[in-house]
Amino acid sequence: MNRRLVNFISLLICLFLNIVFTQKMVHQFKFENYDVAIMYCVLNLIVFPIALFVFKRDEKQSEVNRREQ
Amino acid sequence: MSEKNNRIPFDENNYTHNIHRNNERKLDRRGFMKTLVGAAGVFAVSSLPWGAVAAKELMGLSEKEYPHKKIADLNKIGIGEAVDFKFPGEHDDALLIRLSEEKFVAYNSACTHLQCPVFWVKEEGEMICPCHHGKFDVESGSPIAGPPRRPLPTIEVKVENGAVYAVRVKRYES
Ligand code: FES
Numbered sequence: 527m528n529r530r531l532v533n534f535i536s537l538l539i540c541l542f543l544n545i546v547f548t549q550k551m552v553h554q555f556k557f558e559n560y561d562v563a564i565m566y567c568v569l570n571l572i573v574f575p576i577a578l579f580v581f582k583r584d585e586k587q588s589e590v591n592r593r594e595q
Numbered sequence: 596m597s598e599k600n601n602r603i604p605f606d607e608n609n610y611t612h613n614i615h616r617n618n619e620r621k622l623d624r625r626g627f628m629k630t631l632v633g634a635a636g637v638f639a640v641s642s643l644p645w646g647a648v649a650a651k652e653l654m655g656l657s658e659k660e661y662p663h664k665k666i667a668d669l670n671k672i673g674i675g676e677a678v679d680f681k682f683p684g685e686h687d688d689a690l691l692i693r694l695s696e697e698k699f700v701a702y703n704s705a706c707t708h709l710q711c712p713v714f715w716v717k718e719e720g721e722m723i724c725p726c727h728h729g730k731f732d733v734e735s736g737s738p739i740a741g742p743p744r745r746p747l748p749t750i751e752v753k754v755e756n757g758a759v760y761a762v763r764v765k766r767y768e769s
Contacts, residue, residue, distance in 0.1 A: 530624075534624070544638035545638075547638075548638055548641075548642060551642055553745075555648075556745060560652045560653045561649075563645060570639055571642065571646075573639065574632075577631065577635040577636075578636075581629070584625075584628065588625075
């Protein structure tokens with residue numbers, strides 16, 4: 527598949543995961559399962575660097591593409 | 596002279612050097628991806644306080660003891676009636692219901708959907724939330740209708756010297 531599309535879709539997945547984790551985190555917090563809430567919080571934190579990485583990689587790849595043309 | 600004007604001074608990704616028409620590239624692919632990354636950042640930052648409070652709660656140990664608080668005198672509450680009170684803090688609304696001569700139940704009255712105050716409807720024998728018509732079971736505090744999915748936190752009460760006291764907030768059983 528096209529690299530550009532892969533990057534784009536991975537970012538969309540990242541955001542989707544963010545939404546899911548946030549929802550779970552708040553619910554587990556309210557249910558007083560604090561350890562599970564912390565776990566979701568950490569997952570949410572991890573998604574951000576991944577998204578940033580995908581973005582940077584996309585930037586690099588498009589630069590390479592431009593030069594090849 | 597024109598040579599000089601056409602030169603792009605340095606590489607940057609703000610797209611200002613190739614705008615030919617107004618707003619032509621207002622939101623292109625890269626711009627949109629940038630927004631997505633920004634949103635992921637906002638999610639990350641905004642989940643920090645939840646994690647922090649959860650960690651504090653974990654370390655601060657489970658059964659918290661609050662000073663027992665008198666809710667009302669026994670002879671002031673008829674059977675099937677409810678009294679509002681504040682427990683454990685000054686801003687935590689709670690509801691005491693007398694179900695029979697002996698039996699009292701008390702719950703934190705903030706609806707578990709979006710925190711509206713739940714009230715007791717004597718005729719129907721249910722606790723009802725006015726906002727989206729959530730209903731709760733009096734015996735257990737568990738939600739029986741409407742949007743709420745989580746039971747109301749139970750407050751333990753005890754009867755002593757002709758008055759009802761709030762003892763502590765029960766934890767959820769997991
Ligand atoms: S706030 Fe109680 S049902 Fe929505």
